[in-house]
Amino acid sequence: MKQKKPRRPLSCTKETTLTNEKFIELYRYLKLTRMFDEKTVRLKKQSKLTGGVFTSLGQEATAVGTAFALEEKDFIAPLIRDIGACFVKGIEPRTIFLQYFGRGTAPSRATDVQFHFADLEKGFVGPISHLGDMIPVMTGILLAARMRNEDRVAVAYLGEGASSTGTFHEGVNFAAVKKLPLITIIENNGYAYSTPTREQAACTQFVEKALGYGIKGLQVDGNDIVACYETMKSAVDYARTGNGSVLIEAMTYRRKGHAEHDNQAYVPEGEIEWWAEHNDPVTRFEKYLSEQEILSNQQMDDMAVEIKEFLNAEAEWAEDQPPPEPVQAAMNVFDNSFVSPAYKKQVLDK
Amino acid sequence: MVSNQEGSTILEALRAGIHEAMVADERVFVIGEDVGRYGGAFKVTEGLLDEFGGERVIDTPISEAAIVGAACGAALMGMKPIAEFQFIDFISNGFDMLTNYAAKSRYRGCGGIGAVFRGPCGSGVRGGPFHSLNAESFFMNTAGLKMVEPSTAYDAKGLLKAAIDDPDPVLIFEHKKLYRMPRLREVLPEEDYRVEIGKARVARAGDDLSIITFGAQTLNALDAAERIENEDGRSVEVIDLRTLSPLDKGTILATVKKTNRVVILHESSLTGGIGGEISAIIAEEAFEWLDAPVVRIASIDSPVPFAPQLEDYFLPSLDEIVEGCRKVLKY
Numbered sequence: 001m002k003q004k005k006p007r008r009p010l011s012c013t014k015e016t017t018l019t020n021e022k023f024i025e026l027y028r029y030l031k032l033t034r035m036f037d038e039k040t041v042r043l044k045k046q047s048k049l050t051g052g053v054f055t056s057l058g059q060e061a062t063a064v065g066t067a068f069a070l071e072e073k074d075f076i077a078p079l080i081r082d083i084g085a086c087f088v089k090g091i092e093p094r095t096i097f098l099q100y101f102g103r104g105t106a107p108s109r110a111t112d113v114q115f116h117f118a119d120l121e122k123g124f125v126g127p128i129s130h131l132g133d134m135i136p137v138m139t140g141i142l143l144a145a146r147m148r149n150e151d152r153v154a155v156a157y158l159g160e161g162a163s164s165t166g167t168f169h170e171g172v173n174f175a176a177v178k179k180l181p182l183i184t185i186i187e188n189n190g191y192a193y194s195t196p197t198r199e200q201a202a203c204t205q206f207v208e209k210a211l212g213y214g215i216k217g218l219q220v221d222g223n224d225i226v227a228c229y230e231t232m233k234s235a236v237d238y239a240r241t242g243n244g245s246v247l248i249e250a251m252t253y254r255r256k257g258h259a260e261h262d263n264q265a266y267v268p269e270g271e272i273e274w275w276a277e278h279n280d281p282v283t284r285f286e287k288y289l290s291e292q293e294i295l296s297n298q299q300m301d302d303m304a305v306e307i308k309e310f311l312n313a314e315a316e317w318a319e320d321q322p323p324p325e326p327v328q329a330a331m332n333v334f335d336n337s338f339v340s341p342a343y344k345k346q347v348l349d350k
Numbered sequence: 351m352v353s354n355q356e357g358s359t360i361l362e363a364l365r366a367g368i369h370e371a372m373v374a375d376e377r378v379f380v381i382g383e384d385v386g387r388y389g390g391a392f393k394v395t396e397g398l399l400d401e402f403g404g405e406r407v408i409d410t411p412i413s414e415a416a417i418v419g420a421a422c423g424a425a426l427m428g429m430k431p432i433a434e435f436q437f438i439d440f441i442s443n444g445f446d447m448l449t450n451y452a453a454k455s456r457y458r459g460c461g462g463i464g465a466v467f468r469g470p471c472g473s474g475v476r477g478g479p480f481h482s483l484n485a486e487s488f489f490m491n492t493a494g495l496k497m498v499e500p501s502t503a504y505d506a507k508g509l510l511k512a513a514i515d516d517p518d519p520v521l522i523f524e525h526k527k528l529y530r531m532p533r534l535r536e537v538l539p540e541e542d543y544r545v546e547i548g549k550a551r552v553a554r555a556g557d558d559l560s561i562i563t564f565g566a567q568t569l570n571a572l573d574a575a576e577r578i579e580n581e582d583g584r585s586v587e588v589i590d591l592r593t594l595s596p597l598d599k600g601t602i603l604a605t606v607k608k609t610n611r612v613v614i615l616h617e618s619s620l621t622g623g624i625g626g627e628i629s630a631i632i633a634e635e636a637f638e639w640l641d642a643p644v645v646r647i648a649s650i651d652s653p654v655p656f657a658p659q660l661e662d663y664f665l666p667s668l669d670e671i672v673e674g675c676r677k678v679l680k681y
Binding site for chain 1: 379381405406408410411413414415416417418419421422423424425426427428429431447450451454455456457458459460461462493494496516517547548596
């Protein structure tokens with residue numbers, strides 16, 4: 001994944017339909033995503049968070065840029081590297097902090113971890129850990145939308161590793177056969193936990209998989225947020241107008257380990273540093289915004305200060321919320337108006 | 351589609367139930383392999399494609415995980431999917447989606463999955479190791495899934511309708527041996543009805559011993575009860591569980607307290623089978639009511655074999671059931 005030094009510092013594609021106003025909005029989401037991750041890592045180091053902390057450092061542009069091309073009525077099923085897509089779909093940082101802190105008022109009522117919750121009103125379908133499983137679920141959402149004559153597109157995000165699962169195959173194939181407007185985004189970030197791409201699949205480009213399913217395949221520089229937006233926009237237009245499914249391979253790089261505990265000893269020396277120095281999606285977009293005179297460095301710095309204060313307030317608010325009552329563990333296994341809660345059994349209570 | 355003068359078989363009752371539900375509620379749809387043009391491997395969904403079209407009677411590729419996942423996704427949108435497994439044996443291909451997605455979605459605050467997953471189960475039809483499964487034990491230890499298995503046409507339709515109404519995922523195991531059994535033909539009510547999920551049925555009242563069973567073994571239990579009554583003059587109660595999860599503990603404990611002697615009968619293998627759970631409930635909550643140890647009668651701990659000689663050895667026979675009951679009665 002380490003490449004030669006670029007001849008000149010990388011920026012973003014200039015072929016775009018976005019207005020300056022939209023660029024500023026897009027930048028805020030990108031910066032928010034990076035700073036949210038930095039905040040959760042700090043909270044983890046302060047031992048304030050329970051469970052694993054997963055970040056998308058170095059690949060934020062893919063989730064943010066692609067989600068930015070969606071409409072409010074569209075659905076996403078993100079994975080752990082796609083928090084940026086959640087923000088674009090209107091999920092508030094405080095909600096994800098509630099999840100991380102395991103608070104009783106979190107959307108999952110503290111039954112599940114970080115991004116494992118749903119907000120169907122906002123088009124956010126709650127993912128699970130079993131990779132590929134969300135693709136069949138998204139096909140069902142689209143079948144339902146079709147039956148009700150609702151014009152919706154659905155997006156399933158996954159890493160290149162998840163494309164090795166059976167549910168990936170079943171879901172993508174089913175959507176293809178039914179010509180459903182499903183967009184599957186493979187974020188090729190070099191590693192699935194510690195397994196490098198070459199041990200994940202024998203094909204050299206994951207976009208080639210589209211051919212076997214008879215669907216449109218697109219490849220994009222996943223660290224060029226403008227290209228991510230434009231590629232996704234064309235995919236969404238294609239899917240929404242009845243042409244069927246699309247598979248997008250976004251080329252990017254995971255600069256952190258699988259989770260914060262992973263020391264990345266399996267990564268060749270200098271690789272992470274190369275990407276940080278030469279191909280960071282935030283640096284690239286900042287260079288672009290500055291070159292195009294959309295935002296000055298000062299304006300970007302001011303925005304960072306504003307986001308930092310915002311995130312601190314969001315995290316503090318969430319931390320102050322009450323933890324769940326232990327007995328909540330028994331609730332909502334089934335609809336409790338049909339089946340009683342699964343209360344702890346009292347031994348020899350009679 | 352309405353019941354004729356001879357009454358309905360279980361298969362006809364199921365077909366009528368699906369048909370009526372699809373007429374009554376446009377959110378109800380059918381999804382599975384060969385359910386449309388072909389009408390399903392056992393013809394449960396025959397005729398539905400012509401009437402409701404391909405958007406509501408959806409033929410799929412051979413992809414059980416996609417079938418279950420798509421049913422889940424549609425249920426999240428407020429639809430009422432009825433997903434078919436061509437044989438319950440293939441539920442293992444959808445196991446992950448059922449146990450991880452469908453079963454946990456409500457608990458995780460991600461939305462209840464009001465979906466029905468149904469298909470033909472059971473042995474005794476020379477189907478061999480891959481077309482004869484009873485799958486309830488796979489799911490007994492998974493919170494969040496309901497399971498039902500009817501043994502009458504009335505219950506088949508009533509449980510199906512209740513499952514469609516249910517806000518949570520319901521697995522319906524339909525014993526393929528019972529689908530067209532003439533003995534089970536019955537005239538069904540003209541009016542719409544439901545059989546409540548979670549409620550067992552007293553299939554035959556008795557005083558001296560209880561056989562707790564379900565599915566096709568209910569018929570074996572009734573035959574055994576008849577024989578014991580005729581030959582021994584003892585009266586045997588037969589409980590047809592109908593719902594396997596959540597178990598109707600009330601009816602189980604009531605029959606124990608009534609007859610004080612229990613045989614648990616099921617068609618899946620003995621070890622780790624549902625009989626162990628029922629036995630434990632009785633031991634924990636009605637120990638002092640027992641006049642004899644609880645006896646389990648089930649299939650042997652092997653895959654389901656193909657040849658008649660082997661499958662008959664595998665399954666509990668009527669003679670074995672009668673012998674088991676006599677042993678408990680004599681204790």
